[in-house]
Amino acid sequence: MRIGVFDSGVGGLSVVKSLLQHQLFEEIVYFGDTARVPYGVKDKNTIIRYALEAVEFFKNFDIDLLITACNTVSAYALDEMREYSNFDVVGVVKPGIIATENVLRSLESEILIIGTQATIASQAYEQPLRAYGFTNITSKATGLFVPMVEEGLYDGPVLQAAMKHYFRDIKIPDAIILGCTHFPLISDAIKHYFNHHSTMIHSGEAIVEYLEQHYALQHKFDATESKFFASENPEGLKNVAKKWLAL
Amino acid sequence: MRIGVFDSGVGGLSVVKSLLQHQLFEEIVYFGDTARVPYGVKDKNTIIRYALEAVEFFKNFDIDLLITACNTVSAYALDEMREYSNFDVVGVVKPGIIATENVLRSLESEILIIGTQATIASQAYEQPLRAYGFTNITSKATGLFVPMVEEGLYDGPVLQAAMKHYFRDIKIPDAIILGCTHFPLISDAIKHYFNHHSTMIHSGEAIVEYLEQHYALQHKFDATESKFFASENPEGLKNVAKKWLAL
Incomplete structure (x- = not known):
């Protein structure tokens, strides 16, 4: 199973860490909107607009499921993201x-x-x-x-x-x-x-438990291929990923 | 003289306050990029891109001078802003x-x-x-x-x-x-x-002194017309403006 993980910045890597530890997926595509972080002080319409742009980004990949790691996006934009997606969208709330x-x-x-x-x-x-x-x-x-x-x-x-x-x-x-x-x-x-x-x-722990209960994820993968994208400074994101995820 | 004031958010109102106190201009058009604030953690190319989008915005107004109130933009994007403007651009640095x-x-x-x-x-x-x-x-x-x-x-x-x-x-x-x-x-x-x-x-005080020395601003205006625009939540900007500027 190939999944996407969307976050407003680098913070969502704390969710990726849990996903990797439980070896649930064979491929993870991460996108952090580092050019417009933080979302948490912005208003609802802006958050939805940014979230839908992320959905468009993920349409370039053949993902089965999109995890929204950002709590703010999960709180405001899930319905709209589902409406414009051809894949499942799960939030953290x-x-x-x-x-x-x-x-x-x-x-x-x-x-x-x-x-x-x-x-x-x-x-x-x-x-x-x-x-x-x-x-x-x-x-x-x-x-x-x-x-x-x-x-x-x-x-x-x-x-x-x-x-x-x-x-x-x-x-x-x-x-x-x-x-x-x-x-x-x-x-x-x-x-x-x-x-x-x-x-x-x-x-991160909560969503792993949720996914294990709601999706057929019996198979554990020895290795998970991870791709990291950022709307600015992808090197910065990769550095945090190396540190947090010990890649 | 009609001027524009550009900032990444509401902070530039502290500069507007100084401009109003010294009664230098007859009209001020303020634009705060509240949908993408803060700029101070973003990288150079992103800051320049956002600054040039602001320049395009100000082209809709017949301004004589654009003041960049944001220090981060003043530090990184002034040359590029000048290149794409048909008006003067002054920063705070x-x-x-x-x-x-x-x-x-x-x-x-x-x-x-x-x-x-x-x-x-x-x-x-x-x-x-x-x-x-x-x-x-x-x-x-x-x-x-x-x-x-x-x-x-x-x-x-x-x-x-x-x-x-x-x-x-x-x-x-x-x-x-x-x-x-x-x-x-x-x-x-x-x-x-x-x-x-x-x-x-x-x-704010520094730029007033600078403008008085470099531009012919002898005339003091009894009233300054002010227009406020924001890339999101313009009401929030107007509320801060009312509080800070006692409008």
Whole structure:
């Protein structure tokens, strides 16, 4: 099976990492829209327009499935992407919601959702979880975490100050949805901030579980061929890929 | 005189503010490329491509002069913009350099240049200042300041932590070049961090001084007509304009 992975930038490589670890596919074509990153501060129509341009890009490849690694795109543009595709399109939001439901024992559990401004404003995680019956949900746009990860500040005083700023009024959560592909890189710091109490919901792990349940993916591949494309600076993307994916 | 002001987003309004205060023009057409902001992490070719698209936009208006408020564009794309324009194009870097030279008494003065990753990498400020004879120049990419300003964190523990992170090894400067349109909003906090010793070089003030010297702008206008355009979310731009410019 040949799949595409679409992200607004390099962050989606954290999802690719999970896909590679589970050896699910024989070929992965990655496209990061690095020339227009970040999407998380842009408005709905712009996000949809950019997502449809990515769909056109992937039509050049004979893919069976397109994974949208970006939470913001998953929150806003999936329906439109499906409408204009000749392949399946799966986002990370639904798998994240299912993983959260599977992990929590009580509908009174405290859930914290963090993501970009656009993802949080969409309520893409919050609404279905409320509909499922969860009552203690806090959604928080933590936009500064994205550039901090991009500057390599995975912990330390700057991240600590930002966590204090964002989390000052928040009860210790039972589950934290890392609603942005950048956040797995600061997962340990966030976990530590909340005294290691919370279960972290990671888009990459959640989507692997989802794909294993919804697609016939019995076969494990010894090697996955990976191709990386970027709308600017493909070398930069390849360097991050080498570092994150140990290629 | 009718001018255009181009910026990657809303930040250029800090330059418009200076232009309005000095009543230099009868009409200002502002375009912010909010759909693709920020430019400061993008590469040279992308920045030039976006800048030339802005030039095409301004050709729809009968402007005499285009001011590039964005430091990153001023650092990379001015030559190309001039080549494809039928109007004058002025950036903020050269005026900032002249203002710095005018303010400092000694070539041994300590200069700190802060800006986006792309602006600092261009050495657009540093090279001419070294050629002029200044020897103690520190350039520092302070990318996190941009989203902090956008989240309204003009001071407080998060900005303090970021300043400590960026400035930990830096001697108290005699002049600080605020090499990004967002930075005037945290000018006071930076000044305070360095014990109020440093003279702050502000793009808006610097370009007003430059224009007054290089163009025949004797006439002061009681009212300046302003038009605001954005590549997405023009309402957001207008709201910031109302707040910053008290329109």
